[in-house]
Amino acid sequence: MSFEINGKNYETDEEGYLLNLTDWNTEAAEHLAVEEKLELSDNHWEVINFLRDYYNEYQIAPAVRVLTKAIGKQFGEEKGNSKYLYELFPYGPAKQACKIAGLPKPTGCI
Numbered sequence: 001m002s003f004e005i006n007g008k009n010y011e012t013d014e015e016g017y018l019l020n021l022t023d024w025n026t027e028a029a030e031h032l033a034v035e036e037k038l039e040l041s042d043n044h045w046e047v048i049n050f051l052r053d054y055y056n057e058y059q060i061a062p063a064v065r066v067l068t069k070a071i072g073k074q075f076g077e078e079k080g081n082s083k084y085l086y087e088l089f090p091y092g093p094a095k096q097a098c099k100i101a102g103l104p105k106p107t108g109c110i
Helices: 026-035 042-058 064-075 082-088 093-100
Strands: 002-005 008-011
Touching: 002 026, 026 093, 042 064, 042 082, 042 093, 064 082, 064 093, 082 093
Parallel strands: none
Antiparallel strands: 002 008
C-alpha cells in the first residue's frame, strides 16, 4: 500500500503505518491524519513531536500507559492522562498518534 504527495511516494503497511521512518514529514502527517479523520491542532502536534523525540531516544514506540506517564512528566498532569489523550486521538493515543507520527505500531497494541 502507498500514497503520494507532490510526486513523492510513501509506502505503508496494510494498517497504514509508514514502512520507512525517514519518509515522514509534516505533509505525510497531515495526510495520515486525514485518513484517520483528524484535524491536527497544536495539541496534536505536541504529542506527535513528543512521540518522535521519544522514539529517537529509546528506539521504541511507547504503549499507551508509558505514553501517558511520559507526557504527564513533560507537559504536566492536565495533559498526562488518558482522557486528554483519547480526546486528541480517539482510536487510541499510542496507536493512532504513532501512525500519524510516522512511527511503527506500538508493541502490545492490537
